[in-house]
Amino acid sequence: MKDQQVISAELENLGYTLVDIEREAGGLLRVTIENPDYERLINVLDCEKVSHQLSYTLPVENIPYERLEISSPGLDRPVKSAADFERFAGMEVDLKLRVATGGRKNFRGVLQGLLTGELNSPDAKFGLVFEGADGQPSQLEFSLAEVDKTRLVPVIDFKGRKS
Numbered sequence: 133m134k135d136q137q138v139i140s141a142e143l144e145n146l147g148y149t150l151v152d153i154e155r156e157a158g159g160l161l162r163v164t165i166e167n168p169d170y171e172r173l174i175n176v177l178d179c180e181k182v183s184h185q186l187s188y189t190l191p192v193e194n195i196p197y198e199r200l201e202i203s204s205p206g207l208d209r210p211v212k213s214a215a216d217f218e219r220f221a222g223m224e225v226d227l228k229l230r231v232a233t234g235g236r237k238n239f240r241g242v243l244q245g246l247l248t249g250e251l252n253s254p255d256a257k258f259g260l261v262f263e264g265a266d267g268q269p270s271q272l273e274f275s276l277a278e279v280d281k282t283r284l285v286p287v288i289d290f291k292g293r294k295s
Contacts, residue, residue, distance in 0.1 A: 134193075134195070135153060135195050136150070136153055138189065138190075138193045138195060139153060139163055139186065139190075139195075142182075142185055142186060142189050143163075143165055143182065146181060146182060146185060147167075147168070148165045148166065148167060148168070148174075148178070148182060149165065149166050149167070149168050150163070150164075150165060151164040151165060151166050151205045151209070151210065151212070152164040152205070152210050152212060158198060158199065159196070159197055159198025159199060160197070160198065160199045160200075160201060161190075161195075161197035161198075161199070161200050161201070162201045162202075162203065163182070163186065163200070163201070163202050163203075164202075164203050164204065164205050164210070165178070165179075165182055165202060165203075165204065165205075166204065166205055173204065174203075174204035174205075178204075179202040179203065179204070180202075182202045183200055183202045186200060186202070187200060207284070207286035207287070207288065208283045208284055208285070208286050209283065209284045210281065210282065210283055211225060211243075211282040211283065211284060212282070213276075214246075214251050214252050214256060214258075214276060215251070215252075217243060217245065217246070217258045217276070217282075218245045218246055218251060220243050220284060221243050221244060221245030221246075222242060222243065222245075223242065223243055223284055223285075224240065224241065224242055224243075224284070224285040224287075225240070225241070225242075225243050225260070225282050225283060225284055225285060226238070226239070226240050226282065226283050226285060227239045227240075227241070227260055227272075227274075227279065227281075227282045228279070228280040228281050228282070229274065229278055229279060229280060230277075230278055230279070230280045231278070233272065233274075237280070239260055239262045239272060240262060240285065241260045241261050241262030241263070241272070242260065242261045242262075243258070243259070243260055244258065244259030244260060244261060244271070245258065245259070246258055247259045247273060248273075254275070254276075254277065255275065256275060256276070257273045257274065257275055258273070258274055258275070258276070259271055259272065259273055259274075260272045260274070
């Protein structure tokens with residue numbers, strides 16, 4: 133928790149938003165960032181700027197790491213916070229539950245955003261419309277505590293030039 137608070141505060145000071153923190157084997161600390169305006173993409177210079185700052189901050193705050201990696205969220209961006217589930221309503225996602233519901237854990241469907249409760253409360257319920265086993269649209273209601281991981285489904289347009 134301390135790691136997240138320190139890194140998030142440093143990112144805000146630099147003008148970025150924290151998307152995710154991952155720890156991998158070999159001491160890798162991966163920090164995923166984005167711009168608060170969302171329209172401006174993260175580039176190599178942004179990653180370099182954050183890496184330089186965190187290389188000084190993390191040792192001072194006694195946050196251990198062997199290697200530091202700064203990256204953008206990419207096309208298959210993780211959806212983690214309540215604000216993310218609301219922000220990406222209407223978009224297609226791959227959602228994995230911690231415990232199976234109706235005999236399955238993995239769903240692909242369209243996020244419906246907040247259905248009931250207050251956005252950041254533990255009892256907030258979000259929705260996902262997916263294709264059921266019978267081929268008909270079904271709705272899944274879930275809380276953030278029930279979600280293992282969620283990622284946006286990449287939308288790639290390879291339109292070629294007309295000749």
